[in-house]
Amino acid sequence: MGNIVYRDVRDAGELWEVMDVMKDAWGMEDYTEAVPPHIMWAIMHNGGLLKVAEEDGRVVGFVLGFTGRDERHGLYHYSHMVGVRRSHRGRGIALRLKLEQRKWAINNGYSLVIWTYDPHQGLNARFNFGKLGVINREFYPNYYGEMRDSINRGLPSDRFRVEWWIQSPRVEMRIGGRDRPPSFDEVKDLVYMPVTTRLKGSLRVVEDVKLATRDELVLVEFPGDINLLRENDLREALRWKLELRKVFSYYIDRGYIVVEHIPLRENGERRNFYLLWRTGINPLLRGDYPWR
Numbered sequence: 001m002g003n004i005v006y007r008d009v010r011d012a013g014e015l016w017e018v019m020d021v022m023k024d025a026w027g028m029e030d031y032t033e034a035v036p037p038h039i040m041w042a043i044m045h046n047g048g049l050l051k052v053a054e055e056d057g058r059v060v061g062f063v064l065g066f067t068g069r070d071e072r073h074g075l076y077h078y079s080h081m082v083g084v085r086r087s088h089r090g091r092g093i094a095l096r097l098k099l100e101q102r103k104w105a106i107n108n109g110y111s112l113v114i115w116t117y118d119p120h121q122g123l124n125a126r127f128n129f130g131k132l133g134v135i136n137r138e139f140y141p142n143y144y145g146e147m148r149d150s151i152n153r154g155l156p157s158d159r160f161r162v163e164w165w166i167q168s169p170r171v172e173m174r175i176g177g178r179d180r181p182p183s184f185d186e187v188k189d190l191v192y193m194p195v196t197t198r199l200k201g202s203l204r205v206v207e208d209v210k211l212a213t214r215d216e217l218v219l220v221e222f223p224g225d226i227n228l229l230r231e232n233d234l235r236e237a238l239r240w241k242l243e244l245r246k247v248f249s250y251y252i253d254r255g256y257i258v259v260e261h262i263p264l265r266e267n268g269e270r271r272n273f274y275l276l277w278r279t280g281i282n283p284l285l286r287g288d289y290p291w292r
């Protein structure tokens with residue numbers, strides 16, 4: 001394993017390598033779903049960001065973002081994609097790329113970075129909430145319509161639109177390793193769980209959903225591995241999506257904020273949960289937690 005260097009793109013030719021990483025990271029069949037080099041070049045030269053991770057002269061990861069603006073937040077940095085070659089996963093490269101992005105965004109006057117991701121993807125949930133300290137107040141069913149890459153194919157493109165408040169104590173503590181998500185045991189007696197699940201063979205499926213708002217903290221189970229489930233039982237994968245649509249919309253409409261991803265290993269099974277808290281954004285960004 002070589003040394004990884006994090007740096008700006010050197011020339012336009014390198015953008016083809018970035019496109020190759022995109023194709024590999026998302027499992028795209030061809031380049032039709034990738035961002036073309038000329039758009040990346042335009043983003044780089046108009047206030048956007050493209051950083052790459054290089055190993056032995058080869059691009060193995062990248063992060064791409066541009067300026068965004070909306071009614072609620074004013075100006076922010078919008079992070080469109082972060083991707084790492086499959087062969088290079090699990091080495092903390094994505095985390096380093098996000099930290100490079102944070103440094104760049106602070107130097108360029110931003111306090112907020114926003115992006116979307118599929119809330120059913122456990123790896124992304126762990127990465128975004130557990131390692132980076134994002135929060136989420138927005139949910140969009142079928143945000144992009146139909147997508148064809150292997151991560152998204154066959155299921156609606158439901159998305160969280162997460163906020164990464166890069167100068168907040170919450171984020172500083174999380175990326176500095178001075179804070180961690182609570183464990184399942186730490187919160188289990190404090191929460192309401194609207195989703196009940198059961199095992200169908202070796203796959204966990206939704207049994208029932210009961211929505212209620214009497215509790216300040218809500219714990220929502222989502223698939224341990226949606227990709228495996230989709231390969232083995234597309235109907236049940238779709239059912240998860242449709243049931244959790246109701247759950248996310250219901251709680252987010254009522255002022256709950258998604259604040260953590262909580263993983264659980266039980267009898268060799270990987271289970272995933274989101275913790276939702278009915279609170280204002282200020283205590284959250286200060287780093288307050290009701291479970292400690």
Ligand SMILES: CC(C)(COP(=O)(O)OP(=O)(O)OC[C@H]1O[C@@H](n2cnc3c(N)ncnc32)[C@H](O)[C@@H]1OP(=O)(O)O)[C@@H](O)C(=O)NCCC(=O)NCCS
Binds near residue numbers: 080081091117263270
């Ligand atoms: C998302 C991505 C950038 C992360 O990079 P990475 O190097 O694989 O990430 P890491 O190795 O740092 O993190 C993997 C973590 O997820 C966990 N994980 C893996 N599968 C999981 C699952 N199904 N459920 C919960 N957690 C899971 C791992 O246990 C690991 O946690 P740990 O570090 O505590 O052990 C990379 O996987 C990627 O390029 N994916 C495709 C593109 C993408 O989804 N980009 C983000 C949206 S724009």
